[in-house]
Amino acid sequence: MKFNFIKYTTAIVITSLILVSCSKKDNDSEPLGPDFSGTYMQKDQMGRPAVNTVFVSANKKDEFNVTVPSQQNAKFQSMFETNLKGLSPAFANPGDKNALGQDAAAFTGLLATDVLNVSLDGKTTFFDGVAANTLSGRALADDVITVELILIFGGEDGLTNSENPTLSDDNVSANDKDFLTSFPYLASPW
Amino acid sequence: MKKSKILLGTVIIAIVGLITVVAADHIDAPAAKGTTADITDFYAFQGENTSNLVFVANVQGLLAPTATAGASFDENVLVEFNIDTNNDNVEDLVIQAIPRDGKMYFFGPVAPSTTGLTSSINSLILPSSVAITKYGSNAVVAEANGMKMFAGPRDDPFFMDFARYGEIIGGKATAFNNPGTDTFKGTNVLSIVVEVPKARVGGKGKINTWVETKVKQ
Numbered sequence: 001m002k003f004n005f006i007k008y009t010t011a012i013v014i015t016s017l018i019l020v021s022c023s024k025k026d027n028d029s030e031p032l033g034p035d036f037s038g039t040y041m042q043k044d045q046m047g048r049p050a051v052n053t054v055f056v057s058a059n060k061k062d063e064f065n066v067t068v069p070s071q072q073n074a075k076f077q078s079m080f081e082t083n084l085k086g087l088s089p090a091f092a093n094p095g096d097k098n099a100l101g102q103d104a105a106a107f108t109g110l111l112a113t114d115v116l117n118v119s120l121d122g123k124t125t126f127f128d129g130v131a132a133n134t135l136s137g138r139a140l141a142d143d144v145i146t147v148e149l150i151l152i153f154g155g156e157d158g159l160t161n162s163e164n165p166t167l168s169d170d171n172v173s174a175n176d177k178d179f180l181t182s183f184p185y186l187a188s189p190w
Numbered sequence: 191m192k193k194s195k196i197l198l199g200t201v202i203i204a205i206v207g208l209i210t211v212v213a214a215d216h217i218d219a220p221a222a223k224g225t226t227a228d229i230t231d232f233y234a235f236q237g238e239n240t241s242n243l244v245f246v247a248n249v250q251g252l253l254a255p256t257a258t259a260g261a262s263f264d265e266n267v268l269v270e271f272n273i274d275t276n277n278d279n280v281e282d283l284v285i286q287a288i289p290r291d292g293k294m295y296f297f298g299p300v301a302p303s304t305t306g307l308t309s310s311i312n313s314l315i316l317p318s319s320v321a322i323t324k325y326g327s328n329a330v331v332a333e334a335n336g337m338k339m340f341a342g343p344r345d346d347p348f349f350m351d352f353a354r355y356g357e358i359i360g361g362k363a364t365a366f367n368n369p370g371t372d373t374f375k376g377t378n379v380l381s382i383v384v385e386v387p388k389a390r391v392g393g394k395g396k397i398n399t400w401v402e403t404k405v406k407q
Contacts, residue, residue, distance in 0.1 A: 034295065035290075036290075036295070036311040036313060036317075037310075038310065038407065039308055039309075039310055039407045040308065040311075040404035040405060040406050041308055041404055041405055042307040042402055042403075042404050043221070043222050043225070043227040043267070043402075043403045043404060044219065044227050044228060044402065044403045045229070046232045046401055047398075047399070047401075056218075062220055062221040062222075065221065065222060066307060068305075068306050068307065069274075070278060070279040072279075114400065115398040115399060116232060116399050116400060117396055118234045118235075118396065118398075120394050120395060120396070120397060122236070124234065124235040125235075137234050137235045138233045138234055140233060140235070143349075145349075145350040166364070166365030166366060167358070167365065167366065169368075170350055170354065170355065170370045171367060171368040171370035172349050172351045172370040172372045173349075175345070175347055175348075175349045176376065177345045182238050183237070183244075183338045183383065183385055184329055184331060184338075184340035184381070184383040185244060185383065186246065186344040186347050187344060187345040189255070189258055190255045190258075190345055190377065
């Protein structure tokens, strides 16, 4: 009797051990993929080139990065306008416009919402001299900084006769390596 | 002779240091600056196949060639391409890219479960992936579900006389040099490039798009 008790108890214990270890093994042997769980919080964002760098005051740069684009205009347009007039005082004159025909309010109203506008219907470029193509994307070879400098410093005739020629072009017009015509388009690293 | 060499060396180091500090403004916000979540640039353009649109997000800029092999994507950083198809500047579609164990995984384009500053990855979506190209190797490209994907180090495609711009803004110069000097010459970035059929990101007309980095909490 006592022997049987020990025998059965041992059998139960061993069985449960086997069952427990089996069930553990079952879990381990499931084909688990990479773990993508969790919540990811905004750190940095960007639409158009150099917008945060140029138009956002130093003490607001982090805040700009965690303001969703749909709220950027209401929150930051007036700061953009102040900073634009600081960079290029001509914009403070009534009626003064850039080469796109925008006054300070209209220009900064466009820029404060930091998204890139992209056409799905054809040419995609930041600016190529053709009015209809303006802000239809950003291609690798686009000289975006010179375009932005012309719009900030160039005045109404900035494309052909800038008000501030020595500030309207950084005189770096192309990348240091040729881009590829095929995917992945960017040049191999140095 | 030796002393002047040392002095010259010190001056060169000081100049290089100044340029690096100024150029680091390309990395624009203090909270993101120098982290693995730094976005340096964002591009969106029509592909070689004009039915496709290409998105490029670059992070971790100003990598010297000697530092590039040691740079890697952070598994805690989600890179999210946001696509607004109805002009309200709220994302209707996202393409999420996140690395795991040497591969970059892509989810979408898909409607996000939530819009705004927090994101999660829908584990029910089957991701596409590409092996992350190692420094010094040919670009590894994957194609799946009509998409092309790449992730790895590339030459920084951005070009600008950023150092001179910094001097002008800082009141130390009044004009750009001609010719200018590309501050980003000879430097690399970590790039994520994804090409998708236009039909999957709005079809036609104009979209608004921006890129975000998000850090796992």
